[in-house]
Amino acid sequence: MTKPMLLCVLLAGALACGAQEAHAPIFGGIAAELGDFVSLPPTSSPPPLRPVDAGPSGRLDVGPGRYFFIPPSGENRFVKNHVMVHIHLTVEREEVLRIAGLLGLSLITSQEIGLLGKAVYQFQISSGASVADVIRDLASYPIIDGAMPDYLYALSEDLAGGSRPREGDKDQYVLE
Numbered sequence: 001m002t003k004p005m006l007l008c009v010l011l012a013g014a015l016a017c018g019a020q021e022a023h024a025p026i027f028g029g030i031a032a033e034l035g036d037f038v039s040l041p042p043t044s045s046p047p048p049l050r051p052v053d054a055g056p057s058g059r060l061d062v063g064p065g066r067y068f069f070i071p072p073s074g075e076n077r078f079v080k081n082h083v084m085v086h087i088h089l090t091v092e093r094e095e096v097l098r099i100a101g102l103l104g105l106s107l108i109t110s111q112e113i114g115l116l117g118k119a120v121y122q123f124q125i126s127s128g129a130s131v132a133d134v135i136r137d138l139a140s141y142p143i144i145d146g147a148m149p150d151y152l153y154a155l156s157e158d159l160a161g162g163s164r165p166r167e168g169d170k171d172q173y174v175l176e
Helices: 003-016 023-029 093-102 131-139 156-161
Strands: 067-069 078-088 105-113 118-125 144-151
Touching: 067 131, 078 131, 093 105, 093 118, 131 144
Parallel strands: 067 144
Antiparallel strands: 078 118, 078 144, 105 118
16 A cells, blocks of 8 residues: 555544544654554543443343343243353353353253354253352353343233234235
């Protein structure tokens, strides 16, 4: 890439990021004889980060990038002896099963989600511990990215009055 092209790319990037007055520092950052770009301090401060514990109630604060949710008190729409666990694909399955054995968990099923680089495991709690206690215990293992109850879902129409077959407009199905 030539020096003028590099300069245009850098200027366009600075303007696209909203730094309209950044052209002077960029010119100063290019060494004329070498053509190298010298890093400059940012012209504006980054947006503030949300605290790790911000979000839904029941989230355990175990660090950034790790998501552990215990069921709120009074919540009963989950399987009482199941837990869902999210783990990075680089973690060996044998290690996951070893930790599960230590916590009294039995593997029901697992699914790799390659696009996310994660595997989701569904475990049955065979030790008799509560879902909340198992999730707290799982949070103590750094290789585990997250855990949550195995929630049950229902359509709101089913809750409102049962399900009845829907009928469409009969005229839309007429062929001529």
